Amino acid sequence: MTAWPLNADVGTSLAHGPAGGNVKAPLKLAVATVMLLALGFWVVLTVQAQGVYGSGERYFPETGHRVTGEFLVFFNRYGGEAIFGLPRTDEVYQDGLKVQYFQRARMEFHPHNPEPYKVQLTLLGDLLGYRAPPIPASAIPPANHPQRRYYPQTGHTLSYTFLQYFESHGALDVFGYPITEFVSERGVIVQYFQRAKMEWHPENPISSQVTLGNLGDEYIARYGLPASTQGFSLVSPQPTPPPPVQPVPTPHGSTAAPPATPAIVERPPTVPVPVQGVVGSLRVTASVRYPITGQGGSQTIYVRVVDDVGQPVAGVAVEAVVHFRGGDELHRLPSTDATGSTSLTFSIGYPPPGYTVIIDVRATYGGRTASARTSFIPWW
Secondary structure, three states: OOOOOOOHHHHHHOOOOHHHHHOOHHHHHHHHHHHHHHHHHHHHHHHHHHHHHHEEEEEEOOOOOOEEHHHHHHHOOOHHHHHHEEEEEOOOEEEEEEEEEHHHHHHHOOOOOOOOOOEOOOOHHHOOOOOOOOOHHHHHOOOOOOOEEEEOOEEEEHHHHHHHHHHHHOOOHHHHOEEOOOOOOOEEEEEEEOEEEEEOOOOOOOOHHHOOOOOHHHHHHHHOOOOOOOOOOOOOOOOOOOOOOOEEOOOOOOOOOOOOOOOOOOOEEEEEEOOEEEEOOOEEEEEOOEEOOOOOEEEEEEEEEOOOOOOEEOEEEEEEEEEEEEEEEEEEEEOOOOOOOOEEEOOOOOOOOOOOEEEEEEEEEOEEEEEEEEEEEEOO
């Protein structure tokens, strides 16, 4: 059989059809057409596969690592560096999975999952031991609350700015469910999720006031990285059991436990720690009921006065100056009782969110004075 060139003059060949005795021409034309169609179909499938799984790569000179393939597609789809930070490794194999570490997350590739769930984020918040007990039923917001949402899967709520960021930046695919309420860490409002940690920085421009904490770096600092990039298997570390924590009062009159303190983070307790000041033989401690307040409502300040050997002092005159951004407010508390204690509830109005409201307390007794300081943060 004579080979049929793909660039042959088809019109001339057909001229030798049945009348000319060349009956092979239509068959050869059909074969050529099928071959061309198959080639085009293969090209289309190749392009589509590259679009789904990713064929490119991106190099990050800041850390000297690359993000490629499926991980690059996921990285670009959900916000890139703003969400995941910089890569800390190339792709590695761990526990039989292809994974990659980033400053704020760890990606896993599950080839047997259906699209678009082949790439998943590790539950670093849970692995690092941040999950707190569910809030009590009395603290669950109404189902139609416009600024708060309750997640029965973990027993926690998502509120205000964090809720808006959650919904606009990937929701469950990126963050998972909330595993704490929002709390204060070193003066910064944060909330932990199964896969991430949100932080609120009101000093930033509005578009970047919510940022994500570096849970990936924290995991690496605690457990280390795989020893090689190929064929490495590491048993997933078990999170250190969190120590018991004290419940934190909330503006809704209920309590919720803060997340446990991780071993590598110097994290002050969420329960307000009274600040002591000593002048002469008086010692004063001051604290507030709500370390974080919502919009409007009230705050309560608690003061206790003892002498230099720890005995309560009754009849002490106490005043507190609340330093709001719009101006100072002076409040005179009732004199201390037989336990050396006094308290006062006052309206906080509607201060702008995100800054620390300082409260300076001064106690006076028998010509001696002592002072203390406490604070709270308005946020919504």
